[in-house]
Amino acid sequence: xxxxxxxxxxxxxxxxxxxxxxxxxxxxxxxxxxxxxxxxxxxxxxxxxxxxxxxxxxxxxxxxxxxxxxxxxxxxxxxxxxxxxxxxxxxxxxxxxxxxxxxxxxxxxxxxxxxxxxxxxxxxxxxxxxxxxxxxxxxxxxxxxxxxxxxxxxxxxxxxxxxxxxxxxxxxxxxxxxxxxxxxxxxxxxxxxxxxxxxxxxxxxxxxxxxxxxxxxxxxxxxxxxxxxxxxxxxxxxxxxxxxxxxxxxxxxxxxxxxxxxxxxxxxxxxxxxxxxxxxxxxxxxxxxxxxxxxxxxxxxxxxxxxxxxxxxxxxxxxxxxxxxxxxxxxxxxxxxxxxxxxxxxxxxxxxxxxxxxxxxxxxxxxxxxxxxxxxxxxxxxxxxxxxxxxxxxxxxxxxxxxxxxxxxxxxxxxxxxxxxxxxxxxxxxxxxxx
Amino acid sequence: xxxxxxxxxxxxxxxxxxxxxxxxxxxxxxxxxxxxxxxxxxxxxxxxxxxxxxxxxxxxxxxxxxxxxxxxxxxxxxxxxxxxxxxxxxxxxxxxxxxxxxxxxxxxxxxxxxxxxxxxxxxxxxxxxxxxxxxxxxxxxxxxxxxx
Numbered sequence: 001x002x003x004x005x006x007x008x009x010x011x012x013x014x015x016x017x018x019x020x021x022x023x024x025x026x027x028x029x030x031x032x033x034x035x036x037x038x039x040x041x042x043x044x045x046x047x048x049x050x051x052x053x054x055x056x057x058x059x060x061x062x063x064x065x066x067x068x069x070x071x072x073x074x075x076x077x078x079x080x081x082x083x084x085x086x087x088x089x090x091x092x093x094x095x096x097x098x099x100x101x102x103x104x105x106x107x108x109x110x111x112x113x114x115x116x117x118x119x120x121x122x123x124x125x126x127x128x129x130x131x132x133x134x135x136x137x138x139x140x141x142x143x144x145x146x147x148x149x150x151x152x153x154x155x156x157x158x159x160x161x162x163x164x165x166x167x168x169x170x171x172x173x174x175x176x177x178x179x180x181x182x183x184x185x186x187x188x189x190x191x192x193x194x195x196x197x198x199x200x201x202x203x204x205x206x207x208x209x210x211x212x213x214x215x216x217x218x219x220x221x222x223x224x225x226x227x228x229x230x231x232x233x234x235x236x237x238x239x240x241x242x243x244x245x246x247x248x249x250x251x252x253x254x255x256x257x258x259x260x261x262x263x264x265x266x267x268x269x270x271x272x273x274x275x276x277x278x279x280x281x282x283x284x285x286x287x288x289x290x291x292x293x294x295x296x297x298x299x300x301x302x303x304x305x306x307x308x309x310x311x312x313x314x315x316x317x318x319x320x321x322x323x324x325x326x327x328x329x330x331x332x333x334x335x336x337x338x339x340x341x342x343x344x345x346x347x348x349x350x351x352x353x354x355x356x357x358x359x360x361x362x363x364x365x366x367x368x369x370x371x372x373x374x375x376x377x378x379x380x381x382x383x384x385x386x387x388x389x390x391x392x393x394x395x396x397x398x399x400x401x402x403x404x405x406x407x408x409x410x411x412x413x414x415x416x417x418x419x420x421x422x423x424x425x426x427x428x429x430x431x432x433x434x435x
Numbered sequence: 436x437x438x439x440x441x442x443x444x445x446x447x448x449x450x451x452x453x454x455x456x457x458x459x460x461x462x463x464x465x466x467x468x469x470x471x472x473x474x475x476x477x478x479x480x481x482x483x484x485x486x487x488x489x490x491x492x493x494x495x496x497x498x499x500x501x502x503x504x505x506x507x508x509x510x511x512x513x514x515x516x517x518x519x520x521x522x523x524x525x526x527x528x529x530x531x532x533x534x535x536x537x538x539x540x541x542x543x544x545x546x547x548x549x550x551x552x553x554x555x556x557x558x559x560x561x562x563x564x565x566x567x568x569x570x571x572x573x574x575x576x577x578x579x580x581x582x583x
Contacts, residue, residue: 118525131529134536142537145482152476162476 010434029433058369074107075354077168082350083361095334096172103158105324110151111355112317117144124206150192172338182331189325196318204297212304217277226285243349263382270385273357275312290319306416343369356418380419438489443473445495452551456494462572478530488541490582496551503552504563511544
């Protein structure tokens with residue numbers, strides 16, 4: 001049996017973290033009963049998307065960047081559109097904006113349902129995966145699958161297909177769905193809203209380690225609604241910036257062990273984007289149904305326990321279903337479906353909220369629309385240092401645990417943030433060294 | 436009770452030979468009465484569509500070193516096919532196991548591959564793949580007969 005206990009030297013290696021996307025590993029070294037080192041190593045090969053984009057036309061990034069990720073392509077499309085429309089001085093109309101938000105809700109529903117039910121919940125039941133969870137609680141897994149299906153349905157209706165939507169273009173959409181097509185979403189969304197309420201109650205019953213972290217939260221914020229596709233970037237320590245300004249504040253550094261850049265805010269340090277950040281910074285903007293469900297689940301307006309992020313994600317799932325239902329009910333097709341975007345020389349930046357955190361893109365265009373430079377800041381790269389800090393805290397508070405228990409706790413600490421290593425590779429596998 | 440047989444083509448008709456799966460599925464549905472449950476965007480889509488099926492056949496284009504038009508059959512009950520679960524996708528083997536745990540898996544799941552040649556943009560299959568479509572459909576029809 002592997003030695004354990006606070007007074008020994010231990011080394012825990014997880015070579016291939018499960019239920020996260022991409023290839024990475026975690027190495028933890030414990031010397032004389034004290035934590036020496038935590039390293040999140042991301043070895044997924046670099047993907048060079050920023051380099052691919054140089055020399056391409058200004059209308060191409062929504063389709064090219066969507067291919068970075070199969071679970072949050074809409075986030076890439078929407079951030080690309082926001083950045084390029086900013087560069088070209090274009091603002092889209094209200095109806096196009098609402099249709100974008102409806103499509104984005106589909107991605108939140110699909111992604112959050114997948115993560116809560118199939119990737120994260122098994123940890124809380126001591127299950128290896130959703131298959132084992134299904135044997136314990138088939139009704140819950142079936143509910144998760146129905147929720148995900150509703151998200152897929154919404155994506156297909158608005159985006160043309162559930163993965164890598166084809167209907168998004170700079171300025172809006174190639175084709176606006178008809179009122180009848182969107183009205184057909186209303187009943188499934190009403191059922192999904194009911195089932196997402198059940199989801200909040202379900203996850204609230206999980207057992208959570210009592211660990212809190214002093215996060216610096218960063219998220220989009222909008223005066224009128226819970227921000228997804230528009231808003232200024234705010235932080236829990238007073239930042240209030242445009243996407244362009246934030247791109248200057250955020251410093252990305254390369255470390256040898258990682259093919260992902262690690263982000264920090266100049267002069268401040270690491271930060272966290274994603275559900276915990278959005279919830280803390282925008283709680284008052286949630287609709288009453290979501291605020292009430294959060295309160296009933298035991299959440300205050302800020303949650304600093306990363307393990308409870310599954311409750312926050314469930315509250316956001318409820319929000320997304322409710323918001324999509326509202327948007328589908330009020331839907332009026334935009335005419336035309338896209339605003340005209342004429343290129344000009346300049347720089348533009350845009351940020352939107354991917355399910356797992358804020359995604360920022362910035363482009364420099366030449367006068368004819370050729371892309372001179374591109375910068376993409378995916379949420380997992382921005383969260384990487386904070387995820388390492390979470391693991392460090394978990395190990396320090398869990399030195400008495402066996403290697404197997406500590407490894408499971410470390411993996412859970414990482415999955416709390418629903419990381420996408422492929423997006424960041426710019427990741428997972430855990431090693432704990434007590435030797 | 437009549438056996439329920441479902442077939443799903445996986446692929447994109449607008450990427451030439453990637454459309455082999457849907458082409459075979461359409462032909463099988465038309466010629467055997469099997470229920471076409473495609474299109475399938477990801478394996479999880481199958482849960483909820485293939486319930487109570489005695490046989491589920493999934494047809495996809497393949498890309499390996501085999502000659503274009505080669506038809507291969509993989510019975511998912513035959514081997515331990517392992518895939519990883521990520522935030523992006525759950526592999527077909529896991530979906531079959533998940534459906535089994537939920538009590539909704541077909542009795543038998545067979546994957547049929549048709550080796551493609553041209554995956555470029557555009558419609559229409561390359562000649563060897565076009566010729567392989569009826570061959571693949573016949574092998575699936577034989578499977579259906581064998582399962583009935």
